[in-house]
Amino acid sequence: MTALDSRIAVAVIGAGTMGAGIAQVAALAGHPVFLHDTRPGAAAQAIDGIRHGLRALVAKKRLDADQVESALNGLCAADALTDLGACGLIIEAIVERLDAKTALFGALESIVTTDCLLATNTSSIPVTAIGAGLRHPERLGGLHFFNPAPRMPLVEIVSGLDTSAETTRTLADTATAWGKTPVLTRSTPGFIVNRVARPFYAEGLRLLQEQALDPATLDHIMRTCGGFRMGPCELTDLIGQDINAAVSRSVWTAFYHAPRFEPSLLQQELVDGGRLGRKSGRGFHDYREGTPAPAPQLAPAQACPKMVSIHGDGPLARALASRLRAHEVAFDTAPAREDGCVAQAGDARLYLTDGRSATRRASDLNQPATLLLDLALDPETATCLPLAAARQCPESARQAAIGLLQAAGYEVAPIQDAPGMVVMRTVAMLINEAADTVHQGVCSAPDLDLAMRLGVNYPLGPLDWCDRIGARVIGTVLTHLRGSDGERYRPCVALQSAIHSGKSFHEA
Template sequence: MTNPLPPSCPVSVIGSGAMGSGIAQVAARAGHPVRLFDARPGAAASAVDAVCQRLSTLAAKGKLSTDEARAAASRLSAAASLADLADSGLVIEAIVEDLEAKRGLFRELEALVGADCLFATNTSSISVTAIAAGLHNPRRLAGMHFFNPAPVMALVEIVSGLATDRATADTLFATATAWGKTPVHAKSTPGFIVNRVARPYYSEALRLLHECVTDIVTLDALMRDAAGFRMGPFELMDLIGLDVNFAVTNSIWQAFFNDPRYTPSQIQQEYVAAGWLGRKTGRGFHDYEDGVVKPDPETAAALPPPAGIVLHGTSPLAEALAQRLTARDVPFTREAQANDGRVATAGKARLYVTDGRSATRRAAETGTADTVVVDLASNYATTSRLAVAMAETCDNEAADASVALLQAAGIAVSHLRDAPGLPVMRTVAMLANEASDAVNQGVANAAAIDTAMRLGVGYPRGPLEWADAIGLPTIRTVLANLADAYGEDRYRISPLIEQRYYAAGTGQP
């Protein structure tokens, strides 16, 4: 096992913004002497003062002892010049996201520090291979991508470029662990793990909005209430900044040679052009001006429980409905799994979990006019909201019965315009697909990707863990139906999903 850098090893951080000062705080608390440098006069000294104040605040709140706060503060200092960093054992760069600026900095550092000094870049989007290419010894440089705020967020992506020595990556991995972080290894590819795998969370919501399936507030509510994400996609884009999120999407799209899977959204481009950038400007997808009342998500009006509820089979949704209806003393009967895969019957309505087809297409292909499709939920037993869509051939009586059934189980229902797939299912399928491609292309292993997505962006489950819970046949079917409906390479199935699907024998005729 590789050892971390010892606490006596001097660590230097270049760039005293939020990320740089946060990284300096983490290293100082771990016991290292830390020097913070910034090319802007006085910026490093001000950042050191701010970090010391944060440490004092943490001590006042009882989150660390007064002695620990004082000791960490005593290990922090501002460097007047790059020459002051000459005895560093590790230099972490956290400057502007510009390739030439980073290359130039590391070339200058290489002439100052010892041969054993390790270099780390905190870049979130620039190729680590490209940054290291200007060095005489590119083996000493790797990515050490912290997440904001660095003192709080557990994840660190340790990113290896083509020339990165394995010992460099392993030492940084062990050091991040010693600093109380949870590191994951990744290969230098566009977006690394988190920024790449997270793209569908935004892009599928934007696609559904573009198709007028429902509104922004409802899509956010569904991803929170049904899927279990901490924030809806539009809320999260507003928090990140629409300009930043749009730029990252553009960067990844261009880096993958305009692969349609990462195509940016015209809607997001319009918001950026308008200067509606999110919370920082007071207006984004949501309005943050004082006094503005946030609208409610689309929710079907309450209806009395329908008569003649039948639950079919033992799927997660059928089991959850049985438990919830029983708890509310709503009568129902149970039957064996129906040949057509339906989960429930209410009057004339036939309810199915979405498989990526529109309800209308499913109705036409099965000859069941009163078809209603229900979205995925992270946990059907506890979800407070579900999306449904009705086939255009579904009459009003059947549509009402399907809504009334879910309401009788204590679930708020958002009735969406019929389109291929429903928000949670298609988003989860696309996240799993992207994660599978990342594994297939050697970006990281499955465990690292699931860990990165849970810790880096707070997903309720890792996308591959979620795919296993749903079942690869379901994920594959949803993706295949989306690809067929849209006729776009955007929804192509990852070769890894195909391989594992057939290896499990599920593809046998």
């Protein structure tokens, strides 16, 4: 292991939330830590905040008192960059501007020793560009922490074109020694997490713009059906609509305006109106005092039809059968149907979405009473299922389908007929972007899945999710979406290869 010895001093430049968090992590790992900021008094103020926070954790018995006092004794404010000459690692966490970062590292090169490592906490600026003007760019790498740095386990270790293997290895091992989980990534736009996560926001925002559903229902579906910790509206409200929109624009621009990264007009309208989320009191949701939490739009109770049949033994069919038995609802079973019908409730025919709209599928099947169900992380334990009816579907059939699902113990979230629905459309695009990221050599498949679980708390890594669903299913969904909404949904080369080879992304 090549981690920095804990006796070596570490400096953090930038005393905002992220910089202070990184300083706290390094200090608790036993390093002497210098915190510097150009704003007078900012570093000292940040250290006071760290002191208060750590002693509060000691009072709650979450940290050892001796470890905390040792860390605090080794933490001090540096008034000038020239005070950092003896440090072995300097991490910048300043404003996200290339000119500011290059100027800072240029100044540091004339101050530090030749064996001092330099690291940037940038979330999207290429490390190669930051180091381009340095005399020794081989010692510069990315240490991208996630907010809040003391609690979030993931650190992306970013290598630019000139970053040496030794620098990368030392940064990764040091992150491990600090109690973090490092993943290795090349310096490409968005690195791993900020690139692969774009569809989670983008597809939800497109569904809102298409008026398929409202923000509260979208968030509810992604949590209770998709298994995500937060939905896209509440998550972007937490991040800040301005910050999330800026990252989206940055990635879109860096990929030369690729359609799949196109920013949301709806989100930009929120930003223009000052509705930035929690920090401004309003975003997609209203956080002002006394405002009730928004409720999802769920179907009112409907009677379960007397004639119910479950077809085949796929995951959704098995879950429906199991839950109907648990609720003592009588039903018939039948072999799998060639058209993919999962269940029949009176005249209603229920199918898992394949990327076509319910209206298109009803036309293709010549079956007006067609209704679609969304992908669920685990249909056995999901508490809510979205339902979309074809435009030509009779209201009686729609009510019968709702009654069946409610009899199986599901909440039903009716949405407008949108190709790919909600969870399936989002997950398919996450998988496609993940596959393309690995195909381009940005990172390994295991590191990608690990990064998405730890960095944004996904219930499964996208490539693990692909293994569960099947690459062929995802390819079909994307092909149908592409047919209805253009190149944005083109299956990438790596996904097509997985379909034709039958091999997992985790296989050599």
